[in-house]
Protein backbone atom coordinates (compact mmCIF):
# COMPACT_ATOMS: atom_id res chain seq x y z
CA UNK A 1 0.00 0.00 0.00
CA UNK A 2 1.47 3.29 -1.09
CA UNK A 3 -0.27 5.95 1.05
CA UNK A 4 1.99 8.11 3.12
CA UNK A 5 1.09 8.07 6.80
CA UNK A 6 -1.45 10.51 8.20
CA UNK A 7 0.14 12.83 10.76
CA UNK A 8 -1.37 12.95 14.21
CA UNK A 9 -1.82 16.32 15.91
CA UNK A 10 0.88 17.68 18.25
CA UNK A 11 0.42 17.45 22.00
CA UNK A 12 -0.30 21.15 22.57
CA UNK A 13 -3.25 21.01 20.13
CA UNK A 14 -4.53 17.76 21.62
CA UNK A 15 -4.45 19.21 25.14
CA UNK A 16 -7.03 21.78 23.97
CA UNK A 17 -9.52 18.98 23.32
CA UNK A 18 -12.20 18.47 25.98
CA UNK A 19 -13.02 14.78 25.41
CA UNK A 20 -12.49 12.01 27.98
CA UNK A 21 -9.02 11.16 26.69
CA UNK A 22 -7.78 14.68 27.41
CA UNK A 23 -9.75 15.62 30.53
CA UNK A 24 -9.57 12.53 32.72
CA UNK A 25 -5.98 13.01 33.93
CA UNK A 26 -3.70 15.97 34.54
CA UNK A 27 -1.37 17.61 32.02
CA UNK A 28 1.62 15.59 33.20
CA UNK A 29 -0.02 12.30 32.16
CA UNK A 30 0.19 11.00 28.58
CA UNK A 31 -3.24 9.48 27.85
CA UNK A 32 -3.07 6.22 25.86
CA UNK A 33 -6.11 4.59 27.42
CA UNK A 34 -9.64 5.29 26.07
CA UNK A 35 -10.22 4.46 22.39
CA UNK A 36 -10.06 7.96 20.93
CA UNK A 37 -7.42 8.85 18.34
CA UNK A 38 -5.20 11.89 17.94
CA UNK A 39 -5.57 12.58 14.20
CA UNK A 40 -7.23 15.55 12.53
CA UNK A 41 -10.74 14.85 11.21
CA UNK A 42 -11.07 13.62 7.64
CA UNK A 43 -11.64 16.76 5.51
CA UNK A 44 -15.04 15.58 4.23
CA UNK A 45 -16.24 15.13 7.82
CA UNK A 46 -14.95 18.52 8.87
CA UNK A 47 -16.78 20.22 5.97
CA UNK A 48 -20.01 18.31 6.60
CA UNK A 49 -20.02 19.30 10.28
CA UNK A 50 -19.03 22.92 9.62
CA UNK A 51 -21.84 23.21 7.08
CA UNK A 52 -24.32 21.72 9.54
CA UNK A 53 -23.26 24.20 12.21
CA UNK A 54 -23.51 27.06 9.70
CA UNK A 55 -27.07 25.99 8.79
CA UNK A 56 -28.13 25.20 12.34
CA UNK A 57 -28.87 21.72 11.00
CA UNK A 58 -29.14 20.30 14.50
CA UNK A 59 -32.51 18.55 14.50
CA UNK A 60 -33.51 14.90 14.40
CA UNK A 61 -32.15 12.35 11.95
CA UNK A 62 -34.80 11.41 9.35
CA UNK A 63 -35.92 7.75 9.20
CA UNK A 64 -34.09 6.92 5.96
CA UNK A 65 -31.08 9.17 5.79
CA UNK A 66 -29.26 6.99 3.25
CA UNK A 67 -26.48 5.76 5.52
CA UNK A 68 -27.31 2.09 4.87
CA UNK A 69 -26.58 2.55 1.15
CA UNK A 70 -23.40 4.52 1.79
CA UNK A 71 -22.19 1.88 4.25
CA UNK A 72 -23.08 -0.97 1.85
CA UNK A 73 -20.90 0.66 -0.83
CA UNK A 74 -18.08 1.19 1.70
CA UNK A 75 -18.23 -2.46 2.75
CA UNK A 76 -18.12 -3.56 -0.88
CA UNK A 77 -15.12 -1.32 -1.65
CA UNK A 78 -13.17 -2.18 1.48
CA UNK A 79 -14.17 -5.80 2.24
CA UNK A 80 -15.62 -7.09 -1.03
CA UNK A 81 -19.05 -7.73 0.49
CA UNK A 82 -22.19 -5.64 0.00
CA UNK A 83 -24.91 -5.92 2.63
CA UNK A 84 -28.47 -5.11 1.55
CA UNK A 85 -29.23 -1.51 2.65
CA UNK A 86 -32.84 -2.55 3.29
CA UNK A 87 -31.54 -4.75 6.11
CA UNK A 88 -29.58 -2.01 7.91
CA UNK A 89 -30.87 0.33 10.65
CA UNK A 90 -29.12 3.08 12.55
CA UNK A 91 -28.97 3.86 16.24
CA UNK A 92 -26.86 5.98 18.54
CA UNK A 93 -23.90 3.77 19.30
CA UNK A 94 -22.63 0.23 19.15
CA UNK A 95 -23.17 -0.54 22.84
CA UNK A 96 -26.81 0.53 22.64
CA UNK A 97 -27.19 -1.54 19.46
CA UNK A 98 -25.70 -4.52 21.28
CA UNK A 99 -28.09 -4.20 24.20
CA UNK A 100 -31.18 -3.68 22.01
CA UNK A 101 -30.42 -6.53 19.60
CA UNK A 102 -29.59 -8.87 22.48
CA UNK A 103 -32.77 -7.90 24.32
CA UNK A 104 -34.71 -8.81 21.18
CA UNK A 105 -33.15 -12.27 20.74
CA UNK A 106 -32.69 -13.64 24.28
CA UNK A 107 -34.96 -14.20 27.25
CA UNK A 108 -34.08 -12.90 30.71
CA UNK A 109 -31.56 -15.22 32.36
CA UNK A 110 -30.21 -16.67 29.08
CA UNK A 111 -26.46 -17.14 28.92
CA UNK A 112 -24.49 -15.13 26.37
CA UNK A 113 -20.93 -16.06 25.42
CA UNK A 114 -18.06 -13.58 25.39
CA UNK A 115 -14.45 -14.35 24.53
CA UNK A 116 -12.12 -12.64 27.02
CA UNK A 117 -9.88 -10.83 27.23
CA UNK A 118 -12.49 -8.58 25.63
CA UNK A 119 -13.93 -5.05 25.57
CA UNK A 120 -15.03 -4.47 29.21
CA UNK A 121 -18.51 -2.94 28.58
CA UNK A 122 -19.69 -6.30 27.15
CA UNK A 123 -19.71 -7.52 30.76
CA UNK A 124 -22.25 -4.78 31.60
CA UNK A 125 -24.22 -4.71 28.33
CA UNK A 126 -25.21 -8.38 28.53
CA UNK A 127 -26.84 -8.08 31.99
CA UNK A 128 -28.44 -4.80 30.87
CA UNK A 129 -30.19 -6.84 28.17
CA UNK A 130 -31.22 -9.48 30.73
CA UNK A 131 -28.49 -12.00 29.88
CA UNK A 132 -25.86 -13.75 31.96
CA UNK A 133 -22.23 -13.58 30.86
CA UNK A 134 -20.70 -16.95 29.91
CA UNK A 135 -16.95 -16.53 29.33
CA UNK A 136 -15.16 -18.79 26.85
CA UNK A 137 -11.66 -17.26 26.73
CA UNK A 138 -9.71 -16.86 23.52
CA UNK A 139 -7.09 -19.56 23.03
CA UNK A 140 -3.50 -18.37 23.09
CA UNK A 141 -1.53 -20.55 20.66
CA UNK A 142 1.76 -18.98 21.73
CA UNK A 143 1.91 -16.89 18.57
CA UNK A 144 -1.73 -15.80 18.11
CA UNK A 145 -5.11 -15.65 19.75
CA UNK A 146 -7.99 -17.64 18.33
CA UNK A 147 -11.61 -18.44 19.08
CA UNK A 148 -12.10 -21.62 21.12
CA UNK A 149 -14.72 -23.03 18.77
CA UNK A 150 -15.10 -26.31 20.71
CA UNK A 151 -15.52 -24.38 23.98
CA UNK A 152 -18.10 -22.08 22.38
CA UNK A 153 -19.99 -25.05 20.96
CA UNK A 154 -20.01 -26.66 24.42
CA UNK A 155 -21.48 -23.44 25.83
CA UNK A 156 -24.19 -23.46 23.12
CA UNK A 157 -24.89 -27.15 23.80
CA UNK A 158 -25.26 -26.30 27.50
CA UNK A 159 -27.87 -23.65 26.69
CA UNK A 160 -26.09 -20.36 25.82
CA UNK A 161 -28.40 -18.56 23.37
CA UNK A 162 -26.00 -16.06 21.84
CA UNK A 163 -22.40 -14.96 21.50
CA UNK A 164 -21.02 -11.44 21.33
CA UNK A 165 -18.11 -11.67 18.93
CA UNK A 166 -15.55 -8.88 18.65
CA UNK A 167 -13.97 -8.77 15.19
CA UNK A 168 -11.36 -7.35 14.86
CA UNK A 169 -10.93 -8.20 18.51
CA UNK A 170 -10.47 -5.55 21.18
CA UNK A 171 -7.90 -5.68 22.89
CA UNK A 172 -5.71 -8.11 20.90
CA UNK A 173 -6.38 -6.68 17.43
CA UNK A 174 -7.03 -10.18 16.08
CA UNK A 175 -8.91 -10.41 12.78
CA UNK A 176 -10.55 -13.80 13.23
CA UNK A 177 -9.94 -15.88 10.12
CA UNK A 178 -12.72 -16.91 7.77
CA UNK A 179 -12.44 -20.60 8.64
CA UNK A 180 -12.99 -20.03 12.37
CA UNK A 181 -15.84 -17.58 11.69
CA UNK A 182 -17.50 -20.16 9.43
CA UNK A 183 -17.00 -22.83 12.11
CA UNK A 184 -18.56 -20.50 14.68
CA UNK A 185 -21.52 -19.88 12.35
CA UNK A 186 -22.07 -23.64 11.86
CA UNK A 187 -21.90 -24.24 15.61
CA UNK A 188 -24.44 -21.45 16.21
CA UNK A 189 -26.71 -22.84 13.47
CA UNK A 190 -26.57 -26.35 14.97
CA UNK A 191 -27.71 -25.06 18.35
CA UNK A 192 -30.08 -22.27 17.31
CA UNK A 193 -27.81 -19.59 18.80
CA UNK A 194 -27.39 -16.01 17.60
CA UNK A 195 -24.04 -14.37 16.77
CA UNK A 196 -23.77 -10.62 17.32
CA UNK A 197 -20.56 -9.51 15.66
CA UNK A 198 -19.22 -6.20 16.94
CA UNK A 199 -17.23 -4.94 13.93
CA UNK A 200 -16.66 -1.39 15.13
CA UNK A 201 -12.91 -1.71 14.41
CA UNK A 202 -13.45 -3.19 10.92
CA UNK A 203 -12.89 0.06 8.97
CA UNK A 204 -9.35 -0.10 10.42
CA UNK A 205 -8.69 -3.48 8.77
CA UNK A 206 -6.73 -3.36 5.54
CA UNK A 207 -6.60 -6.02 2.83
CA UNK A 208 -3.62 -7.76 4.46
CA UNK A 209 -5.27 -7.99 7.89
CA UNK A 210 -7.31 -11.10 7.06
CA UNK A 211 -10.52 -9.41 8.27
CA UNK A 212 -13.79 -10.79 6.89
CA UNK A 213 -17.24 -9.44 7.79
CA UNK A 214 -18.88 -12.21 9.81
CA UNK A 215 -22.14 -12.09 7.83
CA UNK A 216 -20.22 -12.72 4.60
CA UNK A 217 -18.42 -15.94 5.52
CA UNK A 218 -21.18 -18.52 4.91
CA UNK A 219 -24.90 -19.07 4.50
CA UNK A 220 -25.06 -20.10 8.14
CA UNK A 221 -23.39 -16.84 9.16
CA UNK A 222 -25.95 -14.84 7.19
CA UNK A 223 -28.73 -16.80 8.92
CA UNK A 224 -27.45 -16.67 12.52
CA UNK A 225 -25.81 -13.28 12.66
CA UNK A 226 -26.11 -9.56 13.15
CA UNK A 227 -23.21 -7.15 12.64
CA UNK A 228 -22.77 -3.87 14.51
CA UNK A 229 -20.67 -1.29 12.70
CA UNK A 230 -19.78 2.36 13.03
CA UNK A 231 -17.43 5.00 11.71
CA UNK A 232 -16.75 6.06 15.28
CA UNK A 233 -13.40 4.33 15.93
CA UNK A 234 -11.61 4.78 12.59
CA UNK A 235 -12.83 8.37 12.15
CA UNK A 236 -12.85 9.31 15.87
CA UNK A 237 -16.54 10.20 16.03
CA UNK A 238 -17.54 8.48 19.28
CA UNK A 239 -19.06 11.63 20.78
CA UNK A 240 -21.39 12.13 17.80
CA UNK A 241 -23.44 8.96 18.36
CA UNK A 242 -24.18 6.97 15.25
CA UNK A 243 -23.91 3.22 14.61
CA UNK A 244 -25.48 0.68 12.27
CA UNK A 245 -27.11 -2.68 12.87
CA UNK A 246 -26.77 -5.00 9.88
CA UNK A 247 -28.65 -8.20 9.04
CA UNK A 248 -28.10 -10.53 6.10
CA UNK A 249 -31.24 -12.67 6.26
CA UNK A 250 -34.91 -11.76 6.06
CA UNK A 251 -35.53 -13.26 9.49
CA UNK A 252 -32.84 -11.22 11.21
CA UNK A 253 -33.81 -8.09 9.25
CA UNK A 254 -37.31 -8.53 10.66
CA UNK A 255 -35.82 -8.52 14.18
CA UNK A 256 -34.15 -5.18 13.43
CA UNK A 257 -37.36 -3.76 11.95
CA UNK A 258 -39.31 -4.84 15.02
CA UNK A 259 -37.05 -2.91 17.42
CA UNK A 260 -38.82 0.06 19.00
CA UNK A 261 -38.71 3.11 16.69
CA UNK A 262 -36.99 4.99 19.50
CA UNK A 263 -33.87 2.88 18.95
CA UNK A 264 -33.45 4.47 15.52
CA UNK A 265 -34.58 7.93 16.66
CA UNK A 266 -31.61 7.96 19.07
CA UNK A 267 -29.19 8.30 16.14
CA UNK A 268 -27.21 11.51 16.60
CA UNK A 269 -27.70 13.84 13.64
CA UNK A 270 -24.09 15.05 13.67
CA UNK A 271 -23.07 11.40 13.91
CA UNK A 272 -25.18 10.61 10.85
CA UNK A 273 -23.76 13.51 8.83
CA UNK A 274 -20.20 12.65 9.84
CA UNK A 275 -20.73 8.94 9.08
CA UNK A 276 -22.13 9.74 5.61
CA UNK A 277 -18.92 11.68 4.91
CA UNK A 278 -16.69 9.02 6.53
CA UNK A 279 -18.02 6.10 4.51
CA UNK A 280 -18.14 8.07 1.23
CA UNK A 281 -15.44 7.33 -1.39
CA UNK A 282 -13.95 10.79 -0.85
CA UNK A 283 -12.71 9.71 2.62
CA UNK A 284 -10.97 6.54 1.34
CA UNK A 285 -7.61 8.27 0.81
CA UNK A 286 -7.71 9.73 4.34
CA UNK A 287 -8.51 6.27 5.74
CA UNK A 288 -5.66 4.67 3.77
CA UNK A 289 -3.28 7.28 5.16
CA UNK A 290 -4.54 6.54 8.68
CA UNK A 291 -3.97 2.82 8.13
CA UNK A 292 -0.42 3.57 6.96
CA UNK A 293 0.23 5.57 10.16
CA UNK A 294 -1.15 2.75 12.32
CA UNK A 295 0.97 0.13 10.53
CA UNK A 296 4.05 2.20 11.34
CA UNK A 297 2.97 2.63 14.95
CA UNK A 298 2.46 -1.11 15.40
CA UNK A 299 6.03 -1.72 14.30
CA UNK A 300 7.31 1.24 16.31
CA UNK A 301 5.66 -0.06 19.47
CA UNK A 302 7.44 -3.40 19.00
CA UNK A 303 10.79 -1.66 18.56
CA UNK A 304 10.23 0.67 21.53
CA UNK A 305 9.20 -2.17 23.84
CA UNK A 306 12.19 -4.27 22.77
CA UNK A 307 14.50 -1.38 23.62
CA UNK A 308 12.91 0.06 26.76
CA UNK A 309 10.63 -2.61 28.25
CA UNK A 310 12.35 -5.77 27.00
CA UNK A 311 10.45 -8.24 29.18
CA UNK A 312 7.09 -7.09 27.76
CA UNK A 313 5.10 -9.56 25.65
CA UNK A 314 3.65 -7.99 22.48
CA UNK A 315 2.25 -9.29 19.21
CA UNK A 316 1.45 -6.87 16.44
CA UNK A 317 -2.32 -6.53 16.08
CA UNK A 318 -3.83 -7.45 12.69
CA UNK A 319 -5.91 -4.28 12.68
CA UNK A 320 -6.85 -1.24 14.71
CA UNK A 321 -5.11 1.14 17.06
CA UNK A 322 -5.15 -0.92 20.23
CA UNK A 323 -2.30 -3.14 21.43
CA UNK A 324 -2.37 -5.74 24.18
CA UNK A 325 0.84 -5.87 26.17
CA UNK A 326 1.85 -8.38 28.82
CA UNK A 327 4.06 -6.76 31.45
CA UNK A 328 3.58 -9.47 34.09
CA UNK A 329 7.33 -10.27 34.05
CA UNK A 330 7.96 -6.96 35.83
CA UNK A 331 5.95 -7.87 38.93
CA UNK A 332 3.91 -4.66 38.76
CA UNK A 333 0.90 -6.46 40.21
CA UNK A 334 -2.39 -7.72 38.88
CA UNK A 335 -3.23 -4.32 37.38
CA UNK A 336 0.05 -2.77 36.18
CA UNK A 337 -1.72 0.27 34.68
CA UNK A 338 -2.10 1.64 38.22
CA UNK A 339 1.64 1.71 38.93
CA UNK A 340 2.43 2.88 35.38
CA UNK A 341 0.11 5.84 35.74
CA UNK A 342 1.35 6.73 39.19
CA UNK A 343 5.08 6.34 38.54
CA UNK A 344 5.52 6.82 34.77
CA UNK A 345 2.66 9.28 34.23
CA UNK A 346 1.22 7.30 31.31
CA UNK A 347 -2.46 6.30 31.36
CA UNK A 348 -3.11 2.86 29.84
CA UNK A 349 -6.28 0.77 29.93
CA UNK A 350 -6.47 -1.67 32.86
CA UNK A 351 -5.90 -5.30 31.79
CA UNK A 352 -8.04 -6.98 34.48
CA UNK A 353 -11.16 -5.12 33.26
CA UNK A 354 -10.97 -7.25 30.10
CA UNK A 355 -11.75 -10.43 32.08
CA UNK A 356 -9.87 -13.73 32.02
CA UNK A 357 -6.32 -13.31 30.75
CA UNK A 358 -6.18 -9.63 31.69
CA UNK A 359 -4.05 -9.79 34.84
CA UNK A 360 -0.56 -8.36 34.36
CA UNK A 361 -1.62 -6.80 31.04
CA UNK A 362 -2.24 -3.29 29.77
CA UNK A 363 -3.96 -2.03 26.63
CA UNK A 364 -2.05 0.65 24.80
CA UNK A 365 -3.77 3.06 22.39
CA UNK A 366 -1.35 3.62 19.50
CA UNK A 367 -3.69 5.96 17.59
CA UNK A 368 -1.31 8.82 18.16
CA UNK A 369 1.93 10.35 16.85
CA UNK A 370 5.24 8.46 16.89
CA UNK A 371 6.51 11.21 19.21
CA UNK A 372 3.82 10.67 21.87
CA UNK A 373 4.12 6.89 21.58
CA UNK A 374 7.89 7.11 21.97
CA UNK A 375 7.65 9.44 24.98
CA UNK A 376 5.12 7.09 26.64
CA UNK A 377 7.17 3.93 26.20
CA UNK A 378 10.38 5.68 27.25
CA UNK A 379 8.63 6.82 30.44
CA UNK A 380 7.56 3.22 31.13
CA UNK A 381 11.12 2.16 30.29
CA UNK A 382 12.46 4.23 33.20
CA UNK A 383 10.16 2.22 35.50
CA UNK A 384 11.25 -1.05 33.87
CA UNK A 385 14.94 -0.24 34.40
CA UNK A 386 14.56 0.33 38.16
Ligand SMILES: Cc1ncc(COP(=O)(O)O)c(C=O)c1O
Pocket residue numbers: 035092093094095096119166170198200201230232233238243
Ligand atom coordinates in the same frame (compact mmCIF):
# COMPACT_ATOMS: atom_id res chain seq x y z
C1 LIG B 1 -15.24 -3.42 20.49
C2 LIG B 1 -15.94 -2.15 20.83
N1 LIG B 1 -17.28 -2.12 20.84
C3 LIG B 1 -17.96 -1.00 21.15
C4 LIG B 1 -17.29 0.16 21.49
C5 LIG B 1 -18.09 1.36 21.89
O1 LIG B 1 -18.72 1.86 20.79
P1 LIG B 1 -19.84 2.97 20.93
O2 LIG B 1 -19.16 4.18 21.46
O3 LIG B 1 -20.35 3.11 19.53
O4 LIG B 1 -20.85 2.40 21.86
C6 LIG B 1 -15.90 0.18 21.48
C7 LIG B 1 -15.17 1.40 21.84
O5 LIG B 1 -13.98 1.44 21.90
C8 LIG B 1 -15.21 -1.02 21.15
O6 LIG B 1 -13.88 -1.06 21.13
